Amino acid sequence: MKMTWWIFMSLLTIQIILIQYMVEEYLAGHFERLLYYVGGLGLMFVLTIITYIFFRKVDKVMDH
Template sequence: MRMAWWLFIALLSIQIIFLQYMVEVYLAEHYDELIYYFGALGFMFVAAIIVYFFFQKTDQVSEE
């Protein structure tokens, strides 16, 4: 489960970085670029959910 924890933290840090970029783009009034960062943030969120469920299922199988 240690690998899952570090991978989940890495994905979470990438999401924080994308959120920071989105705030910077918003404050610079480049609204046309926001959709790309929003899409990337959504993709990283979905990837984090998939990684979480994958390692949760892996832990269940290893306990049996």
């Protein structure tokens, strides 16, 4: 499923960008902003897992 691959890759890209911002904020000494990035990263992680489970079930339905 081509659509699944692109959605999954876009969610991973967002996670990589959030990690980059977290490292930049940490190195700049802005520790108070790290909590927001951790929350955003956690949300993206949960969305990625939900998307994976959804498309896995869709794939099973299409096989039958």
